[in-house]
Amino acid sequence: MQVVMATSPAKPDQPNEDFTGAVPNAVVLLDGAGLSGTTSTCLHGVAWYTRRLGGALLAQLAADDGQDLTAILGQAIAQVADAHRDTCDISDPSSPSATVTIFRINDDRADYLALADSVLVLDHAGNAPEVVSDGRVDAVGSRYRAAMDATPNGSPEHDRSLREYIETMRVHRNRPGGFWVAADDPGVAAEALTGSRPVSGLRGAVLLSDGASRIMDQFALADWPAVLALIAAEGPSGIIRRVRTAEAGDPQGRRWPRAKAYDDATLAWCTRFPDRQAADGSGFTPEANMIER
Template identity: 60%
Template sequence: MRAALATSPAKDDHPNEDFAAAIPGAAILLDGAGLSGTRSTCHHGVAWFTRRLGGALVDLLSTDGAPDLRDVLAAGIGSVADAHRATCDVADPSSPSATVVLLRLAGPHVDYLVLADSVLVLDLVDGEPLVVSDDREAIVGRRYRSAMDNAANDTPEHDAARRTYVEALRAHRNQPGGFWVAADNPSAAAEALTGSVPVREMTSAALLSDGASRIADRFHLADWSEVLRLLSTDGPTEVINRVRDAERKDPDGKQWPRGKTHDDATIAYLTDLAG
């Protein structure tokens, strides 16, 4: 398996809260969630959480005979929660969380897991790409985001509306009828989307945080087949560059309403999956 990774922080003076890693036979992508200016019961921060969880998942996926991917994620969530349970209220909805995409080669198959709104795109030998994304947060969020979408980005009105939006969403985090993320409760792993595809039916795979998937699912600058072709010819950095160009052309969010003008953007692009 060959892997090409690229990541770009939303702001140069702010830590990148995404995480990506590739090891022999597996890849991981996380997108941390949190909001400065709102109350949080964890003093470590979102970047610490994603890096700690990402490291735990690397260790677990590096073990021979690793279990089902949901069990891998559950174990990782539990170990990170235990690492700061004594100092932070990890069960509070304001504590850090993350989306998760896992991909693992398992003999003649590729197994995958997706939790929350990062995106996995599998380039299939025949037919359109298989796109896997968990849209439950977006479905819940539609009822709360109108004020945020109607305000110009990077204004006091937009900042206030976004804080209100995030606080409203927190009540639905890891709740039945809401949406599920990696936070403190290992049982959230059971809510992840999972599947398996024969390796011979695939040519490549892409793991994208939602800051990078904007190129297709928010800005509609390319469909997923075109994104995969761009990844194949120019690599993940070019995809992120095109996202940044679009963001700069729409700084106030009028053309593409969004919570963040710029977001951390990360891509892991995998080829030669059969080795």
């Protein structure tokens, strides 16, 4: 399949805590969770965690052995946990975590996995887009964000409210009745949303971190069919340009209250899926992987 990617850090002088990558049959996208200024028991940081976990996922997906996506995620979480359990208190809720979204072509099926609030949009030929996202983070967060949303971004009051919000959310991380993210426990993989669709009915798939999906779910600048049309016309970077324009026009979050005035934004657009019925018997059409910066 062809994969076109675009990513942009929230600020040029800060590390991008999103991660996306592809192998010939699959794509992963991760959005790291953490906040500068809050305490953490990990020496490595969020960007380190998302890159390590993303790399571990890609290494397993490259095997193209059809293994269950929840098993792949659980093994990758365990591998990264082992990489820093001797130096960090990885069980503490302040340790790095990440959303995980996986899209994979598996013979004539398209498999997906979604853990936490990144977004997968499946572009069904002749039908409305199908949006897959784990809404438990937002369901919990909506109970605690009023004070944060009532203060302008960049103010001391907002910074304080944001730290308090993050600390409160950590109490609900990876607990029944709360929300689930990739961190130290491989068992959370079983909490992910998973599914499978026939490849024959798909024109494409888009994976978005919440910094990119805010074009629709926070800013309401376009519905999902319009987002897909824009990506087809301008590539994933067209979405990021519009998100950045909207953020710059509302730096204090008065029109669109939000935790971060600017956020890391990443998209991966998948098209030209393999034709398993190719006449030459190979089962694949030519593949291309492209990265936009």
